Amino acid sequence: MPLGILIFAKVLPHNRQRDGVGLVKFWTVWSGWTRHIRRLPRVRRQRNQPGADWLDSSPNPLIVIRPDGGIHYINPAAQHLLGYGGTSLLGASLQRILPSTGEGDIPLLQMLFSHRSQRPDGCMGLRQMICHDGRSIMMLIDAVALPDNLVMLVPRQPSQLYPDLSQHYLANRLLKSTNLGEVGIGTWILHMDSGELVWSEEMHQLFGTHPASFPATLEAYYECIHPEDRDDVRFALEQHTHGNQPFDLEYRVVRGDGSIRYMLERNHIHRRPNGSIDHLWGTVADMTVFRELQEQLSLSQLVVEYCSEGVAIMNESFDWTFVNPALCDMTGLSREMLQRSPPIFLHPQTHQPLQLAEMLPMLISHGGFWQGELGIARADGYLPVLASLSVAHSNPGLEGKYYIWTCTDITPIKVYERQLTEMAFYDSLTGLANRTLLNDRLQQALHHARRKRKDWHWRSSTSTALKTSMTVSAMPLGDALLKEVALRLKDAVRDCDTVGRWGGDEFAILLPDCRGREDALTLVQRLLSSCRLTRAHVRGDMQVSASIGVVHYPEHGADPSGLIQQADQAMYNAKQYGQGVVWIYGETQPAYVQEQRCARANRRADAPPQR
Template identity: 25%
Template sequence: MLSAMPNRHAPSTSFIDLLLDAVCVVDSTGHFVYVSAAFEQIFGYSPTEILGRQMLDLVHPDDRAITLQTADEIMAGQPKLHFENRYLRKDGQVVHIMWSARWSPADQFRVAVARDITARKQAESMQAALYAISEAAHLAEDLPALFQQIHQIIAALLPALNFSVSLREDQGGELAFVYHVDEQPQAQNKTDLNLFNQEILRSGHPLLLTAQTQPWLPVQLHRLLGSDGQQCWLGVPLHSHRGIIGTLVLKRYADTTPYTDKDQELLQFVSTQIAAAIERKQLIATLQRMAQHDQLTGLPNRALLHDRLHTALTRARREYGQVALLYLDLDKFKAVNDQYGHATGDLLLQAVAARLKSCVRAADTVARFGGDEFVLLLENIELAEHALDIAQKIIAALGQPMELAGVQLQIRPSIGIAFYPLHGDTPMQLLKQADASMYNAKNQGGNRVAIPPAT
């Protein structure tokens, strides 16, 4: 074939230009000496633009090392079939190529046939992304972990250095920024992001904003392109059976290739699966919370208290620490229900829960044990007096009048305290001792604190 090339640069047979695959000839220094007509369709460069250029200049930076190694092997006499790498088109887009190439010792040329397999690669990537999103929905520990995994999955499909997820807490509600990563932290502007999100919500459609697209959009959106007009935004709504539950937004700064319509189609395609994954994780989180928290007060329930108490005791044994357990019952609570009704009694329990939480540290646990009984778990108590101080603080806080449903109420507690390791070393022993002490406080007239004798 090469012998048929006049001046050793171009084939005399025009039928090569009818091939859908591109035929390329590269000399020993890696410069193009011939390309067929299909080259322009695949790579975007005409023959006159590419002849004499270095082949490696077109190769994707991440694939240059393996491409050079493969070229050396071909020139050493090892023909290559179906070698795959990535090139950068003239328009900056990445194109996946499958090569078959051999070396001609007589002509000192590498002769190769290039097939564009970008569509196949994209389909494979899309299928892998959908599988990965579905898997993440099952394996991610919580929503933050899910958002991180989704970010990684999207980044494997298209540039995603700047990535954010915003969600509505309820239908029609305001968006909350639940995940936000920006390569230029100093440039983070939630106002701009909110403006872009609101346009997505208003239209209910994906939005691609570049200097070349959407001139009909509101003027205030165009300032998001930056002072040089070169920034680029791409966002999609997250649709579910409940409507739009949020948005997913990507951003690129100047000096980078802007997003394209194809990128928008890709992101829109995976957005439905992402929305389903988020809803599944939200449902699991809701069910877990319902299983572990009291529905009236929102406090941890008996089951979650037992779990935390077990963990606290394990840590205290390892670190030779002290744990305090406060068992609290509201004096004459039944009289409130009888006189004002259960609705007012429920309001009182909610108010008590709020005041109890205000009396302890964020790391402590306030749980509703049942009825009008509450249990407080205090970890890392250095001195018994610290727990006693908190108990007195609780008595003072609950003694302040509460205005509930037009009724002014006061409630007084009886509190029993048990300490690990002084009064027991198991959850059941400590709860039993604190409970018994609480009844001692109640039998003494209530509104007081009692501690059991050491075991």
């Protein structure tokens, strides 16, 4: 038996720091190799044979095929991958486990089966393999020529081909989900001695060329590349062919119809024993969809990161998986803090915390979308927001259901609303309710009283000294006195009462839920005391006091406008009688008079003055 050496199972990693990744290369100088390949099904049980021992123990799936497409050998790793056992696949057609082999693979397989002096290899690209249980798996198939007109296939998962280029695996997955079924991944071989360029059918589809009219040369390949990228590709090829490592090229292709496509090309170098390059081979994938998706993703991320609306994504467990900077600014919390402890949403009226687990099913029960006003709890108070909630169901690459929150800070809108409300319902000088709001509160009180059959009281008061001081003194002094009287009246009433400015120096006060006349008279006396004050003036001390007219519901009527007129008449009687006087409508004598009255209060009181 002749002495020989077999160098086998050398795995060449693309990155020396990574293990177990690369293409299996074979160099044989043993005359007995051919016989062992022929007898692989039998030899695989003879552990004393080094070649068969390695093929059986290799962690990589290995399948050896004949020119007629029959399976000559399959190692245990491949059997485990596909779920077959024993020798069930031996002699079977390759189409049984690799049905996608077709015209696109013919040039590569013909080249591998026809080479006898060299041992070339190539790549069949991404292919679908069928398991024993009917499952399909996507594998990248490397092909290596063996002696005796055999070819060995090495299936690899896409993530194992280029471990240092993870972004390209994403591209492959994206392409697979979009247009991979239409264009696929092209394979090519460039023979350095003859200059012949062999393209697969997919390559012509990718570049938009026709096999019959395309000159299979390197220069023709360069002509397909975008003019701005052509010199860079030439330079890269020249530089990388000085080494032995696989390399990648990214460039644009101008197709015959004028469209521009982005390509990712993976190049491999195969050298002869003397070190010269025998051929280059590789794969090309259309990256256009990936580039477009990547650009869209970048733009979308920019929009989310820099928009003024707060954006958050929450999973089914109510964990916040993403928050943008705007939401961090709204809540006053960092992104890390929000993801650990989500913000607390508050009811817009009561400011009470809302329970998301109870609220979400109700909010999204119609169409999976909801929009409304909520509040966000902050360390410094309450932030009103317009919140939008939508449901994103399972998407490719995502499992489960996600809730997308969009929050817009409506603090300026709420401030503007308050300003409009104040302008419409409150007096601009004193901040008290104006006639519009007083009439509305009066109607509400009447409705409330009718429903609960309770008594309430309407009073209208005026300060005649204030009218005098405004006439004698400058307007700022008059305005200051009006503001002071307004504050005193608000401090003297209950929380349920309404104090308003009726016009000029006249004020109106609504006192609901009084317990009879005695209770009402006690409140009125407090109002008189609050309006009694003395202020210095250039013409001497100025005394301020009030005269009050009172009406009762339902004693004096139930019509709002009629009650207001009656209160005004009672107030006029009190003013005519003197300062510090309380007059109830329909009475002939004042109900209450303060101790100090002006001189005209000494007039005869047996008959009230008539208007």
